[in-house]
Every structure is written in C-alpha cells, then in structure tokens.
Amino acid sequence: MPILKDIAAIAKGMSITFREMFAPTVVENYPDGPGPLKGAKVEPRYRGVHVLQRDENGLEKCVACFLCAAACPSNCIFIEAAENTNELRVSGAERYAKVYNIDYNRCIFCGYCVEACPTDAITHGHGFQNASFNASNLIYRKEQLLAAVPAHLGANAIFNRADVEGGAAAVPVPGS
Amino acid sequence: MADVNITVDGKKVTAPAGTLLIEACKSVGIEVPSFCYYPNLSLQGACRMCLVKVEKMPKLQTACTTVISEGMIAITNNDEVRQARKSMVELLLGNHPLDCPVCDAGGECELQDMTFSYGAAESKFMEAKNHKDEQQWSPVVYFDRPRCILCYRCVRVCGEAMDVWALGVQNRGVVSVIAPNKEDHLECEECGMCIDICPVGALTSGAYRYKTRPWEMNHVGTICTHCGDGCKTTLGVRRSDSGMQIVRGDNRDKSGINGDFLCIKGRYAFDFADDPQRVTTPLIRRDGQLAPSTWEEAFELIGKRFAEIRDKEGGRAIGVVGSNRTTNEENYLLSKFARVVLKTNSIDHRRTADFPAFAAAMVGKPHAAATMRDVFNAPAILVIGNNPTEQHPLLAWQIRNNVRLHRARLYVINSRPIKLRRQATSFTEIPQGTEGQAAAFLGGDDSAAEALGSGSREMWVGLRDKLRGEGKLIIIFDSAIRGKDISALVKFGSAVSGAKFVCLGDYSNSRGAADMGLYPDFLPGYRPIADASTFKDEWGDMPTAPGLNVSQMAEAAAAGTLKGFYVVGSNPVGGLGLDPFAFSNTFVVVQDMFLTETAQMADVVLPSANAYEKAGTFTNTCGDIQLVKKAGEVSDVKSDFEMIVRIADATGFEVRKLVPFGGRGTSADMGQSRGAQSGEADRHVVWLEAHGLEPKMSPFDPMAILDEIQRLVPGYDVSRMNLLAGNDQHTTTVGTGQGGVQDAKLIAPANDNLFTSGTLGRYSRALNSVIENRNPEPAEEVAAD
Ligand code: SF4
Ligand code: SF4
Ligand code: SF4
Ligand code: SF4
Ligand code: SF4
Ligand code: FES
Numbered sequence: 001m002p003i004l005k006d007i008a009a010i011a012k013g014m015s016i017t018f019r020e021m022f023a024p025t026v027v028e029n030y031p032d033g034p035g036p037l038k039g040a041k042v043e044p045r046y047r048g049v050h051v052l053q054r055d056e057n058g059l060e061k062c063v064a065c066f067l068c069a070a071a072c073p074s075n076c077i078f079i080e081a082a083e084n085t086n087e088l089r090v091s092g093a094e095r096y097a098k099v100y101n102i103d104y105n106r107c108i109f110c111g112y113c114v115e116a117c118p119t120d121a122i123t124h125g126h127g128f129q130n131a132s133f134n135a136s137n138l139i140y141r142k143e144q145l146l147a148a149v150p151a152h153l154g155a156n157a158i159f160n161r162a163d164v165e166g167g168a169a170a171v172p173v174p175g176s
Numbered sequence: 177m178a179d180v181n182i183t184v185d186g187k188k189v190t191a192p193a194g195t196l197l198i199e200a201c202k203s204v205g206i207e208v209p210s211f212c213y214y215p216n217l218s219l220q221g222a223c224r225m226c227l228v229k230v231e232k233m234p235k236l237q238t239a240c241t242t243v244i245s246e247g248m249i250a251i252t253n254n255d256e257v258r259q260a261r262k263s264m265v266e267l268l269l270g271n272h273p274l275d276c277p278v279c280d281a282g283g284e285c286e287l288q289d290m291t292f293s294y295g296a297a298e299s300k301f302m303e304a305k306n307h308k309d310e311q312q313w314s315p316v317v318y319f320d321r322p323r324c325i326l327c328y329r330c331v332r333v334c335g336e337a338m339d340v341w342a343l344g345v346q347n348r349g350v351v352s353v354i355a356p357n358k359e360d361h362l363e364c365e366e367c368g369m370c371i372d373i374c375p376v377g378a379l380t381s382g383a384y385r386y387k388t389r390p391w392e393m394n395h396v397g398t399i400c401t402h403c404g405d406g407c408k409t410t411l412g413v414r415r416s417d418s419g420m421q422i423v424r425g426d427n428r429d430k431s432g433i434n435g436d437f438l439c440i441k442g443r444y445a446f447d448f449a450d451d452p453q454r455v456t457t458p459l460i461r462r463d464g465q466l467a468p469s470t471w472e473e474a475f476e477l478i479g480k481r482f483a484e485i486r487d488k489e490g491g492r493a494i495g496v497v498g499s500n501r502t503t504n505e506e507n508y509l510l511s512k513f514a515r516v517v518l519k520t521n522s523i524d525h526r527r528t529a530d531f532p533a534f535a536a537a538m539v540g541k542p543h544a545a546a547t548m549r550d551v552f553n554a555p556a557i558l559v560i561g562n563n564p565t566e567q568h569p570l571l572a573w574q575i576r577n578n579v580r581l582h583r584a585r586l587y588v589i590n591s592r593p594i595k596l597r598r599q600a601t602s603f604t605e606i607p608q609g610t611e612g613q614a615a616a617f618l619g620g621d622d623s624a625a626e627a628l629g630s631g632s633r634e635m636w637v638g639l640r641d642k643l644r645g646e647g648k649l650i651i652i653f654d655s656a657i658r659g660k661d662i663s664a665l666v667k668f669g670s671a672v673s674g675a676k677f678v679c680l681g682d683y684s685n686s687r688g689a690a691d692m693g694l695y696p697d698f699l700p701g702y703r704p705i706a707d708a709s710t711f712k713d714e715w716g717d718m719p720t721a722p723g724l725n726v727s728q729m730a731e732a733a734a735a736g737t738l739k740g741f742y743v744v745g746s747n748p749v750g751g752l753g754l755d756p757f758a759f760s761n762t763f764v765v766v767q768d769m770f771l772t773e774t775a776q777m778a779d780v781v782l783p784s785a786n787a788y789e790k791a792g793t794f795t796n797t798c799g800d801i802q803l804v805k806k807a808g809e810v811s812d813v814k815s816d817f818e819m820i821v822r823i824a825d826a827t828g829f830e831v832r833k834l835v836p837f838g839g840r841g842t843s844a845d846m847g848q849s850r851g852a853q854s855g856e857a858d859r860h861v862v863w864l865e866a867h868g869l870e871p872k873m874s875p876f877d878p879m880a881i882l883d884e885i886q887r888l889v890p891g892y893d894v895s896r897m898n899l900l901a902g903n904d905q906h907t908t909t910v911g912t913g914q915g916g917v918q919d920a921k922l923i924a925p926a927n928d929n930l931f932t933s934g935t936l937g938r939y940s941r942a943l944n945s946v947i948e949n950r951n952p953e954p955a956e957e958v959a960a961d
Contacts, residue, residue: 065277066389083386093278094310095386118277 049127061121068113213240281377330370406796408432419809439569444942479826491519499745500683503792521723535915546676619664703913
C-alpha cells in the first residue's frame with residue numbers, strides 16, 4: 001500500500017524533528033553569552049584579527065621585511081620601514097615598521113602572511129568582532145595590532161638594562 | 177679575430193678567439209654562476225663560483241678566466257661541478273649573517289639567487305658567526321662587513337672604471353676586508369657605483385637604506401634631470417601621503433646610453449622633489465604678499481592680463497623665458513605659445529652653449545654630430561676646455577673607459593690640469609680663456625698660436641698635424657668656444673676623415689631648449705625668424721621682427737616698455753643676475769617648484785611638476801633624444817605643459833590651434849567640411865595615420881606636440897617605436913636652419929660641479945649632505961696602479 005509507506009516516511013522524518021526540538025542546543029549563545037567573547041568559543045588555531053608580537057625584551061618582533069606584504073594574495077598589508085637608532089629602538093634588528101596597516105576590507109584570513117614571516121612577528125589572534133558601519137575603520141593600524149608589553153617588564157620597561165648599569169642612557173621600550 | 181669552435185654541454189659554440197669561456201656559454205644560453213666576474217672589469221678569479229669541467233684538464237677550471245681554444249669540450253652541469261658550486265656557496269655562507277629580512281639587497285641579491293639555485297639546504301658549520309657593526313663611510317655609502325663576499329667588484333669599478341681608487345683591500349686570505357681610502361670614511365666622487373655593482377647587501381645606499389624592499393616599488397626608467405648627458409636612471413617609487421614618492425635611483429636597466437654608469441646626481445639627487453619648501457598651491461600677490469589662491473583664479477587672472485597687455489601694447493610688451501629642464505614638448509609649445517598666442521618673439525632661455533653657431537657650422541654635415549655611444553667607441557678624441565669629470569660625468573666615463581678598453585687616443589687641451597689628463601695621450605696646457613684661440617689655431621689661423629702660451633709653435637703645429645692624421649676623431653668642446661671659433665673648429669674637423677663633434681651644454685635639456693627655438697631670433701630647428709614660412713603655414717600669424725633677449729627684456733622692463741614677463745622653470749634673477757626691481761611695474765608670472773629669487777618678485781607663482789613627474793622627451797647634449805617617463809607625483813602641482821595650455825585657453829585662444837589634439841570622429845568639423853588638407857588637426861591625423869599611430873585625445877597630451885615636432889623640426893623624425901620603447905635615438909642635423917652667430921656675452925655656463933645642480937641641487941639633501949661632509953681641500957688624486 002503506497003499510502004502507508006508515505007505515512008511511515010513522514011513519521012520517520014518528524015520523529016527526527018521532534019527529537020532535536022528537545023535536545024540541548026549546540027549553537028554558541030553568541031552574542032548573549034557570558035564573558036568578553038559574549039559566549040563565542042574559539043578554537044586555538046582559529047585565524048582572527050592579527051597580532052604583532054613582541055620579543056622577550058618587549059621589543060617588536062617585526063623587522064619590516066615586507067615578506068608578509070609580498071605573500072598576501074589580497075594585497076592588504078601596507079608597511080613603511082624606518083631605521084632603529086640608539087634613542088628610539090623599536091625592534092631587535094636594524095629596522096622596524098614605522099607604519100603597519102592591514103586593510104580588513106580585503107583580508108581573507110588565509111594566514112599566508114603568518115606563514116611568510118621570518119621572525120614570527122605576525123600571528124593570527126582570535127579577534128573576530130570587527131564588523132563596522134564605516135569601511136575606513138577596517139584599516140587597522142599598528143597600534144591596534146600590537147601585542148601588549150609583557151607584564152613582567154612592567155611600566156617604563158627599558159631595553160638596555162645591562163648598559164644602564166654601566167652609565168648609558170635608558171632606552172625605553174616603546175609602548176610601555 | 178678568427179672564430180674558435182668549442183662544445184659546451186654537447187652544444188656547438190662558435191665565438192671569436194680570445195672569448196672567455198663564461199661569455200661563450202652565455203652566448204648560447206648556458207648559465208655559469210659567477211660573483212666576481214663582471215664584464216669590462218679586470219678578471220679576478222676570486223669567488224670560484226664559475227668552476228666548470230674542461231676535458232683534458234685535471235681540475236675544475238674557472239670559466240671566467242679560461243680563454244676558449246679550438247676543440248675545447250666543457251661541461252657545466254655534472255655532479256662534480258654541482259658539488260663544487262654547492263661547496264662554494266656553503267663556504268660563502270660560513271660567516272654570512274642571516275640578515276635577509278632586513279638586508280637592503282634582499283629580493284635582488286645574487287647570493288640569495290645562487291643559494292637558491294645552486295646551494296645546499298643546510299650548513300655543516302656550527303661556529304658562532306663573527307659580527308662586525310655596520311660602518312658609515314660617507315653620507316651616501318654604508319658598509320656592512322659580514323655581508324661582504326669579497327668579490328672585489330667594488331674595488332675594481334671604483335679604481336678601473338671610475339679612476340677614483342677610493343676602495344681597497346686590507347689583509348689577505350680569509351681575513352681580507354674592503355676598506356675606504358680615509359681609514360674610516362670615503363672621500364671620493366660618491367657615485368655609488370660600488371653600491372650598484374655589489375652583488376650582495378654589503379654596500380648600501382644612504383638614501384635608500386632600510387626604507388623599503390625592491391618588490392614594493394614600481395620601477396620607472398626615465399632620464400636624469402641634472403646634467404646634459406642624459407643618463408637613463410631607474411627610479412623606484414612608492415605611494416605616499418601626497419602621491420608617489422621616489423625612494424631610490426639606480427640603473428638596474430642597463431640599456432641606456434650610460435650602461436653601468438650613474439653619477440651621484442642621477443643616483444641620489446631626486447630628493448629635491450619632496451623638499452618641504454616646495455610650492456604646492458598657486459600664489460597670487462595681494463597687498464604686496466604672495467597669498468595662496470586657486471588654479472581657476474590664477475589662470476583667469478593671467479589670461480586676462482596677458483590678453484590685455486597684448487591687445488593694448490602689442491606683443492612686444494611681453495617677454496618669455498623658458499627652461500633648460502623642461503621637456504622638448506614644453507619648450508616647443510612655449511615657443512609656439514609666445515609667438516602665436518602672445519604675439520611676441522621676445523623669448524629666451526639661459527644659454528649654456530652656442531648651439532646656433534654650432535648649427536650654422538654643421539650645415540651640410542648632417543651626420544657629423546657624435547652620439548654619446550660614439551664617444552665610447554671612437555679611436556681618437558679631442559677635448560678642448562671643460563672638465564668632464566665634474567661637469568659631464570657620463571661623458572668622462574665614456575672617454576675613460578674607451579681609453580681603458582679600446583685604447584683610444586685622448587688629446588686634452590685645457591687651462592687646468594683636469595683629471596682626464598690621466599687618460600690622455602697628450603695633454604696641452606693653455607692660458608685661461610684661450611680655448612677660442614686654440615680652436616682658431618686648429619682651424620688654420622696660425623697667428624692664434626701667439627696667445628697659447630708656453631708651448632712652442634712647432635709643438636702646436638705638430639699637435640695639429642697629428643690630430644689631422646687621426647681618422648674618426650671626436651672633437652668635444654663647451655661654451656668656452658663660441659661663434660666663429662666653432663666654425664673654425666668644424667672647419668678643422670672637416671679635414672679629418674670621419675670626424676664628429678660634440679658641443680657641450682650644461683643642463684638636462686639645454687640642447688632641447690635650443691633645438692626647440694627658445695630664442696628671440698630663431699624658430700625651432702634654428703630657422704631664422706625671417707625664414708619662417710613653414711611655421712607660418714602651420715602656426716598661423718606671428719610677428720616677423722626678432723624679439724628681445726633676456727637682458728634686453730630686463731632693460732625694457734626698467735624702461736617701462738615690458739609690461740608682462742612669463743618665466744617657465746627658470747630663475748633669471750638668481751642665475752643671470754637680472755635686477756628684480758626692474759620688474760616692479762611688470763606683471764610677472766613664474767612657473768617653478770620653489771620660491772626662487774625670480775618667483776619671489778612674481779605677481780603669480782604657479783607650482784610646477786619637475787621632470788621626474790611628467791612625460792615627454794629630452795635631447796642630451798650630443799643630440800640623443802630619449803623618452804622621459806612620469807615616476808613621482810605630488811598632488812596639487814601641474815606640468816608646465818598643462819599650465820601653458822590652460823593659460824592659452826584663459827586668454828581666449830582656441831586650444832586646438834596650439835595643441836593639435838583630437839582626431840577623426842572626435843569632432844564634427846575635423847576635415848569633412850573643409851577638405852582633407854586644410855586644418856592643422858587634419859594634417860596631424862593624416863600624419864599620424866601614415867605612421868600607424870593613434871590620434872591624441874587630450875590637449876594636455878605632450879605626444880600630440882611630439883607629433884608636430886617630429887613633423888616640423890628637422891632631424892627629429894626618429895623612429896617613434898624605438899623612442900617609445902625607451903631607446904635613445906640620434907637626431908640628425910639634416911635640414912636644420914641656418915643658425916647664426918650671436919652675441920657671445922649672452923652665454924652663461926652653469927659651472928656646476930659633481931655635487932651641485934643649480935636650483936635643484938640647492939634643495940637636494942643628498943647633495944648637500946655630501947658637500948657639508950667634505951674636507952674643504954679637494955681630495956687629492958690617487959695614482960692608478
Ligand atoms: S591573512 Fe592572508 S589576506 Fe590577510 S593579511 Fe595575511 S596574507 Fe593577507
Ligand atoms: S646579502 Fe643577500 S644573502 Fe646576505 S643577508 Fe643580504 S639579502 Fe641575504
Ligand atoms: S662611490 Fe664611486 S667613487 Fe666612491 S667609493 Fe664608491 S665607486 Fe668609488
Ligand atoms: S663590498 Fe660587495 S662588491 Fe665589494 S667585495 Fe664585498 S661583496 Fe663584493
Ligand atoms: S652624468 Fe649627468 S645625466 Fe648622468 S647621472 Fe650624472 S648628472 Fe645625471
Ligand atoms: S666568477 Fe669566476 S672566479 Fe668568480
């Protein structure tokens with residue numbers, strides 16, 4: 001009897017519907033959940049808004065080699081390089097990024113920049129709440145991307161602690 | 177030389193005897209890696225990167241020092257050779273820092289390329305690397321010792337090719353280091369050739385260091401805007417807040433007339449463009465002060481005033497001064513604008529050589545002008561006056577290397593012991609200011625020898641006979657020889673078979689300014705005003721009496737008869753010493769980059785783009801015409817071309833009569849109603865189509881004027897395809913006008929040295945920093961070894 005077959009089929013389908021209706025929800029309760037992430041859960045290898053890392057002295061790891069910009073398929077990284085001096089030491093090598101912008105209008109979070117970076121300076125963070133009504137807000141500047149100075153270095157961290165004991169002028173870690 | 181047959185990797189190669197194995201391989205597309213080998217420098221055999229297997233020779237041979245011989249069989253790619261290369265790279269990297277991410281050479285480093293192509297993936301060295309701090313050798317040359325691979329290219333180029341010998345080697349073997357001539361710093365010509373030739377990032381440029389990376393720039397090959405030699409320079413540009421900024425100059429494209437060469441100005445002195453003192457808004461004088469205004473207001477004012485003066489007082493009441501650094505198109509346009517729109521022949525420029533007299537002397541000798549390339553190949557050269565090392569660095573390079581590589585014979589006649597005497601077969605010192613007499617003597621006036629001082633008459637006659645005996649002599653002279661002395665010299669040259677001439681003008685387009693008729697008495701192509709028929713047909717009505725030259729303009733202004741004064745990219749007050757107060761009752765318009773002495777007295781100042789910020793063509797002092805391309809950009813400035821067209825428009829002139837833009841189908845009346853041969857624009861289209869070119873659609877397109885130049889200026893009908901492809905083309909003197917001898921006092925040579933460059937030099941940080949760093953005494957010359 002075809003009509004019985006049809007009824008059985010519908011019943012089978014609806015049974016799944018009713019079972020799931022009462023099962024516990026697996027969707028994150030974002031944005032109404034608790035905590036700073038408002039309930040979102042992010043996997044460790046999630047590729048979010050980038051973070052420019054610092055080394056153990058609090059100096060920026062980025063040496064402005066432009067390799068991320070070269071690797072980027074959507075051409076959204078803009079860098080201007082400058083030379084470190086004794087008075088202003090920003091990174092550990094000869095030069096640092098004076099300007100480092102990522103245009104999140106264009107970034108596709110592919111991670112090629114992270115892959116290309118020879119100093120592990122650029123990494124993907126977990127930030128994802130970057131929607132905006134104004135496209136120009138989506139161009140993130142270095143200040144927005146930079147990791148905080150490591151807490152153990154404290155405020156007024158200086159770079160050349162060893163030399164200062166010998167009488168040299170203190171070179172502060174920028175941003176501390 | 178006889179040809180020799182060899183076999184490389186199974187391929188048959190035939191090359192002239194004496195060819196190096198590395199070059200023979202290159203000729204059939206087989207790459208032999210090398211570091212120390214560099215064409216046209218002495219052989220070094222230092223890096224051993226070029227090792228190849230040659231049959232019947234016991235060990236691997238260096239291809240860069242092996243001369244091919246009949247029946248030689250070479251193998252460039254077997255296991256043994258590959259292993260040898262791998263080891264060489266490994267040794268080079270033994271103490272090489274892991275600097276690529278910050279190193280200026282990264283991305284265009286030969287060591288990177290070699291490691292990638294031929295090197296091993298890992299190193300067997302465990303030892304800590306030996307670090308040495310970077311050293312600053314001069315404002316523009318830095319040295320990072322650990323990166324040096326001791327190829328000695330820098331030492332050789334500085335010594336052999338530049339004849340400066342400022343770099344040397346200290347110590348021996350693995351502890352060798354490259355050292356500058358003054359213990360810890362360099363005192364040299366600061367040409368930066370060593371930086372350019374360094375295969376790695378050991379020598380770096382003070383101007384470009386740590387700024388960006390090669391792949392981050394656009395590279396634009398254009399022509400240097402400084403001296404009259406016309407080197408091709410490749411400018412690296414990046415976007416900046418106000419447009420495109422030039423961050424580097426080099427000659428990565430070695431196709432130009434300068435080959436490997438650039439002097440300090442072509443390499444570093446592009447930075448005047450972003451000097452903060454640059455004018456970037458139009459200024460109009462209000463209540464005695466120059467105040468910012470808008471382009472519309474400025475053009476309206478200028479157009480109204482010029483039209484008023486022209487209609488009330490006649491065109492003679494307006495004077496025009498053009499520039500040595502604007503393009504041919506701008507100069508031609510200005511020449512046309514003055515005559516056709518302002519109705520005045522009073523147009524002039526700062527003359528740095530007597531080109532009209534040269535043109536007059538060259539009548540009937542259409543192919544007797546030498547090219548810059550000829551100077552490198554000629555068997556004999558005569559230089560009278562001038563100091564090319566300082567004033568014409570490329571010319572000096574050509575002469576020097578011609579002598580070194582081709583054993584050319586160089587004859588120098590000068591009042592000072594100039595540096596080129598070191599290459600000279602014969603150096604004859606004459607009293608100051610007697611270059612003209614020397615020319616007259618050579619031309620056959622024996623009595624002129626009296627003035628030539630020390631040398632006996634027999635010596636002079638001997639020299640003249642010797643020069644007469646030289647075939648294919650190139651005779652080079654500057655503004656010290658003027659008027660009839662030029663004709664005497666050309667007359668002398670005509671007696672030498674195949675002799676050619678170079679008349680040296682000082683700025684980048686001095687020759688172009690002269691060729692395009694920035695003269696009160698000549699039209700483009702040195703055609704005297706009286707003989708204006710072709711131009712009258714094309715241009716329409718224009719005044720027939722010769723106009724005023726610059727100094728007469730100043731006199732007329734003081735006398736109150738010059739009511740309008742239009743200066744395009746020139747500084748006659750600062751440069752030619754005109755009295756600024758003479759112009760107090762004259763309406764003065766100045767187009768310039770900076771508030772020069774002339775701009776300060778102007779009623780309207782229009783900010784202009786420099787030669788690196790626009791397109792067009794330049795003619796160098798030898799008459800080689802080359803394409804100028806737009807590299808940098810600064811918002812809010814306009815090219816002189818556009819400004820001239822806009823001013824013409826503001827006077828109510830029909831722009832299409834000035835710039836023949838537009839073509840078939842762009843306008844209702846482009847010939848259909850008047851017959852194919854009537855209007856200017858029609859002929860333009862006909863000519864364009866005959867040459868397979870596109871009609872120009874904009875009145876600001878310099879190419880539209882280039883069409884007209886090629887059509888009307890004799891000698892400029894060079895291959896457009898070659899020109900657009902970036903090749904130098906030689907203009908001939910076929911059919912140039914009569915030229916003529918003028919008042920010799922009007923010639924004011926620039927007298928720039930290696931580190932100055934008129935107004936541009938004043939605003940160049942690179943040049944100024946080198947001058948400030950200099951010992952007040954000139955660096956002594958080092959003997960060649
Ligand atoms: S994640 Fe991809 S698209 Fe985004 S900046 Fe990096 S390389 Fe560019
Ligand atoms: S010289 Fe070449 S290999 Fe050496 S650090 Fe610089 S880029 Fe890298
Ligand atoms: S800049 Fe020129 S002159 Fe100076 S050291 Fe380098 S190659 Fe020699
Ligand atoms: S500095 Fe450069 S050019 Fe000079 S020897 Fe070293 S690697 Fe060669
Ligand atoms: S020789 Fe003249 S054209 Fe060549 S780079 Fe130097 S200044 Fe420029
Ligand atoms: S290229 Fe032959 S030894 Fe260096």
